[in-house]
Amino acid sequence: DSGVTQTPKHLITATGQRVTLRCSPRSGDLSVYWYQQSLDQGLQFLIQYYNGEERAKGNILERFSAQQFPDLHSELNLSSLELGDSALYFCASSLGGGMNTEAFFGQGTRLTVV
Protein backbone atom coordinates (compact mmCIF):
# COMPACT_ATOMS: atom_id res chain seq x y z
CA ASP A 1 0.00 0.00 0.00
CA SER A 2 1.58 3.24 -1.20
CA GLY A 3 -0.51 5.46 1.06
CA VAL A 4 -1.99 7.29 -1.93
CA THR A 5 -5.75 6.84 -2.20
CA GLN A 6 -7.69 7.31 -5.38
CA THR A 7 -11.44 7.22 -5.79
CA PRO A 8 -13.36 5.89 -7.51
CA LYS A 9 -11.52 2.76 -8.68
CA HIS A 10 -13.74 2.36 -11.72
CA LEU A 11 -15.90 4.82 -13.59
CA ILE A 12 -18.10 4.25 -16.62
CA THR A 13 -19.66 7.25 -18.24
CA ALA A 14 -21.03 8.44 -21.56
CA THR A 15 -19.44 10.69 -24.12
CA GLY A 16 -19.96 14.37 -23.45
CA GLN A 17 -20.17 13.89 -19.70
CA ARG A 18 -17.99 15.33 -16.96
CA VAL A 19 -16.32 13.37 -14.17
CA THR A 20 -14.17 14.15 -11.16
CA LEU A 21 -11.37 11.92 -9.97
CA ARG A 22 -10.12 12.32 -6.45
CA CYS A 23 -6.73 11.75 -4.89
CA SER A 24 -5.53 11.81 -1.31
CA PRO A 25 -1.73 11.94 -1.12
CA ARG A 26 0.44 10.21 1.45
CA SER A 27 0.42 11.92 4.79
CA GLY A 28 2.94 14.76 4.73
CA ASP A 29 3.46 14.79 0.96
CA LEU A 30 3.10 18.23 -0.54
CA SER A 31 3.25 17.35 -4.23
CA VAL A 32 0.55 15.66 -6.22
CA TYR A 33 0.92 14.51 -9.81
CA TRP A 34 -1.61 13.20 -12.30
CA TYR A 35 -0.77 10.72 -15.03
CA GLN A 36 -2.81 9.11 -17.76
CA GLN A 37 -2.05 5.59 -18.97
CA SER A 38 -3.53 4.34 -22.22
CA LEU A 39 -2.56 1.53 -24.55
CA ASP A 40 -1.58 3.79 -27.42
CA GLN A 41 0.03 6.71 -25.53
CA GLY A 42 1.56 4.89 -22.60
CA LEU A 43 2.06 6.83 -19.36
CA GLN A 44 1.66 10.55 -19.89
CA PHE A 45 2.30 13.25 -17.32
CA LEU A 46 -0.66 15.58 -17.02
CA ILE A 47 -0.02 18.06 -14.23
CA GLN A 48 1.75 18.62 -10.90
CA TYR A 49 0.67 20.61 -7.87
CA TYR A 50 2.89 21.57 -4.98
CA ASN A 51 1.33 22.81 -1.77
CA GLY A 52 -1.74 24.08 -3.58
CA GLU A 53 0.01 25.73 -6.50
CA GLU A 54 0.36 24.42 -10.03
CA ARG A 55 4.03 23.50 -10.50
CA ALA A 56 4.28 21.82 -13.90
CA LYS A 57 2.01 21.06 -16.79
CA GLY A 58 2.34 18.25 -19.29
CA ASN A 59 0.09 16.91 -21.98
CA ILE A 60 -3.12 17.95 -20.33
CA LEU A 61 -6.03 18.75 -22.61
CA GLU A 62 -7.95 22.00 -22.21
CA ARG A 63 -11.02 19.89 -21.38
CA PHE A 64 -9.18 18.64 -18.31
CA SER A 65 -8.43 20.65 -15.19
CA ALA A 66 -7.11 19.93 -11.75
CA GLN A 67 -6.69 21.56 -8.40
CA GLN A 68 -5.11 20.88 -5.05
CA PHE A 69 -7.01 21.90 -1.97
CA PRO A 70 -5.69 23.30 1.35
CA ASP A 71 -5.82 19.81 2.88
CA LEU A 72 -3.58 18.75 -0.03
CA HIS A 73 -6.02 16.36 -1.64
CA SER A 74 -6.43 16.85 -5.36
CA GLU A 75 -9.14 16.49 -7.94
CA LEU A 76 -8.86 15.96 -11.67
CA ASN A 77 -11.86 17.13 -13.65
CA LEU A 78 -12.48 15.70 -17.09
CA SER A 79 -15.20 17.27 -19.19
CA SER A 80 -16.78 16.81 -22.61
CA LEU A 81 -15.52 13.25 -22.47
CA GLU A 82 -14.61 11.42 -25.63
CA LEU A 83 -14.08 7.73 -26.29
CA GLY A 84 -10.35 8.37 -26.48
CA ASP A 85 -10.29 9.59 -22.89
CA SER A 86 -10.81 6.02 -21.72
CA ALA A 87 -7.68 5.22 -19.73
CA LEU A 88 -6.19 4.56 -16.34
CA TYR A 89 -5.64 7.79 -14.43
CA PHE A 90 -3.00 7.71 -11.75
CA CYS A 91 -2.28 10.10 -8.97
CA ALA A 92 1.13 10.14 -7.33
CA SER A 93 2.57 12.10 -4.46
CA SER A 94 5.98 12.98 -3.15
CA LEU A 95 7.31 14.77 -0.11
CA GLY A 96 8.71 17.77 -1.92
CA GLY A 97 8.52 19.31 -5.34
CA GLY A 98 12.13 18.55 -6.12
CA MET A 99 13.60 16.20 -8.57
CA ASN A 100 15.55 13.62 -6.63
CA THR A 101 12.70 12.07 -4.73
CA GLU A 102 10.59 9.07 -5.49
CA ALA A 103 6.91 9.30 -6.29
CA PHE A 104 4.30 7.06 -4.70
CA PHE A 105 1.46 6.04 -6.97
CA GLY A 106 -2.13 5.25 -6.16
CA GLN A 107 -3.93 2.26 -7.63
CA GLY A 108 -5.55 4.38 -10.30
CA THR A 109 -9.02 5.14 -11.56
CA ARG A 110 -10.06 3.19 -14.61
CA LEU A 111 -12.24 5.45 -16.73
CA THR A 112 -14.34 3.95 -19.49
CA VAL A 113 -16.18 6.31 -21.80
CA VAL A 114 -18.97 4.66 -23.79
Added chain:
Amino acid sequence: SQQGEEDPQALSIQEGENATMNCSYKTSINNLQWYRQNSGRGLVHLILIRSNEREKHSGRLRVTLDTSKKSSSLLITASRAADTASYFCATVSGAGSYQLTFGKGTKLSVIP
Protein backbone atom coordinates in the same frame (compact mmCIF):
# COMPACT_ATOMS: atom_id res chain seq x y z
CA SER B 1 5.88 12.35 -25.54
CA GLN B 2 8.04 9.38 -24.58
CA GLN B 3 11.55 10.04 -23.38
CA GLY B 4 12.66 6.58 -22.41
CA GLU B 5 12.46 3.59 -24.68
CA GLU B 6 12.73 0.20 -23.03
CA ASP B 7 14.18 -2.81 -24.71
CA PRO B 8 13.03 -5.51 -25.07
CA GLN B 9 9.31 -4.86 -25.15
CA ALA B 10 8.68 -8.31 -23.73
CA LEU B 11 10.91 -10.81 -21.97
CA SER B 12 10.14 -14.34 -20.86
CA ILE B 13 12.56 -16.23 -18.59
CA GLN B 14 12.64 -19.19 -16.23
CA GLU B 15 12.55 -18.70 -12.49
CA GLY B 16 16.06 -18.36 -11.13
CA GLU B 17 17.46 -16.73 -14.26
CA ASN B 18 18.57 -13.12 -14.46
CA ALA B 19 16.51 -10.54 -16.34
CA THR B 20 18.05 -7.51 -18.00
CA MET B 21 16.04 -4.61 -19.31
CA ASN B 22 17.45 -1.60 -21.09
CA CYS B 23 16.28 1.96 -21.37
CA SER B 24 17.44 4.66 -23.73
CA TYR B 25 16.50 8.32 -23.51
CA LYS B 26 16.96 11.40 -25.61
CA THR B 27 17.71 14.49 -23.53
CA SER B 28 19.96 15.19 -20.57
CA ILE B 29 18.50 14.13 -17.26
CA ASN B 30 18.70 14.87 -13.56
CA ASN B 31 17.87 11.34 -12.57
CA LEU B 32 16.40 8.13 -13.91
CA GLN B 33 13.99 5.92 -12.03
CA TRP B 34 12.66 2.42 -12.52
CA TYR B 35 9.12 1.46 -11.63
CA ARG B 36 7.25 -1.84 -11.61
CA GLN B 37 3.59 -2.23 -12.49
CA ASN B 38 1.63 -5.39 -11.86
CA SER B 39 -1.15 -5.87 -14.34
CA GLY B 40 -3.55 -2.90 -14.25
CA ARG B 41 -2.34 -1.73 -10.87
CA GLY B 42 -0.35 1.21 -9.57
CA LEU B 43 3.32 1.77 -10.16
CA VAL B 44 5.82 0.87 -7.49
CA HIS B 45 9.08 2.75 -7.26
CA LEU B 46 12.10 0.44 -7.43
CA ILE B 47 15.20 2.57 -7.60
CA LEU B 48 16.44 6.07 -8.43
CA ILE B 49 19.83 6.78 -9.91
CA ARG B 50 21.15 10.31 -10.19
CA SER B 51 22.90 11.60 -13.27
CA ASN B 52 26.27 11.64 -11.46
CA GLU B 53 25.95 8.00 -10.40
CA ARG B 54 26.97 5.04 -12.53
CA GLU B 55 25.61 2.08 -10.65
CA LYS B 56 23.21 1.39 -7.83
CA HIS B 57 22.05 -1.73 -6.03
CA SER B 58 18.92 -2.54 -4.09
CA GLY B 59 18.43 -6.14 -3.02
CA ARG B 60 18.26 -8.25 -6.19
CA LEU B 61 18.18 -5.14 -8.38
CA ARG B 62 21.15 -3.55 -10.06
CA VAL B 63 20.81 -0.40 -12.12
CA THR B 64 23.47 1.16 -14.29
CA LEU B 65 23.47 4.53 -15.96
CA ASP B 66 25.61 5.66 -18.87
CA THR B 67 24.90 9.32 -19.50
CA SER B 68 27.29 9.45 -22.47
CA LYS B 69 25.18 6.82 -24.22
CA LYS B 70 21.93 8.08 -22.68
CA SER B 71 21.06 4.62 -21.52
CA SER B 72 20.31 2.65 -18.39
CA SER B 73 19.85 -0.99 -17.58
CA LEU B 74 17.95 -2.81 -14.88
CA LEU B 75 19.15 -6.25 -13.84
CA ILE B 76 17.00 -8.49 -11.69
CA THR B 77 19.00 -11.42 -10.38
CA ALA B 78 17.61 -14.82 -9.41
CA SER B 79 14.16 -13.93 -10.72
CA ARG B 80 10.98 -15.21 -9.09
CA ALA B 81 7.49 -15.72 -10.43
CA ALA B 82 6.43 -12.73 -8.32
CA ASP B 83 8.71 -10.52 -10.44
CA THR B 84 6.28 -10.95 -13.34
CA ALA B 85 5.21 -7.39 -14.15
CA SER B 86 5.85 -4.49 -16.50
CA TYR B 87 8.93 -2.44 -15.80
CA PHE B 88 9.21 1.20 -16.76
CA CYS B 89 12.08 3.60 -16.79
CA ALA B 90 11.26 7.23 -16.16
CA THR B 91 13.47 10.26 -16.48
CA VAL B 92 13.43 13.59 -14.73
CA SER B 93 14.84 16.50 -16.69
CA GLY B 94 15.11 20.22 -16.25
CA ALA B 95 15.00 22.47 -13.27
CA GLY B 96 12.05 23.62 -11.24
CA SER B 97 9.68 20.85 -12.08
CA TYR B 98 9.28 17.21 -11.29
CA GLN B 99 7.91 15.56 -14.37
CA LEU B 100 8.49 11.86 -14.80
CA THR B 101 8.68 10.96 -18.46
CA PHE B 102 8.03 7.26 -18.89
CA GLY B 103 9.00 4.81 -21.54
CA LYS B 104 6.58 2.21 -22.89
CA GLY B 105 7.87 -0.49 -20.57
CA THR B 106 9.17 -4.03 -20.71
CA LYS B 107 6.73 -6.81 -19.92
CA LEU B 108 8.58 -9.45 -17.93
CA SER B 109 7.18 -12.95 -17.52
CA VAL B 110 8.95 -15.27 -15.09
CA ILE B 111 7.92 -18.87 -15.61
CA PRO B 112 7.94 -21.06 -12.49
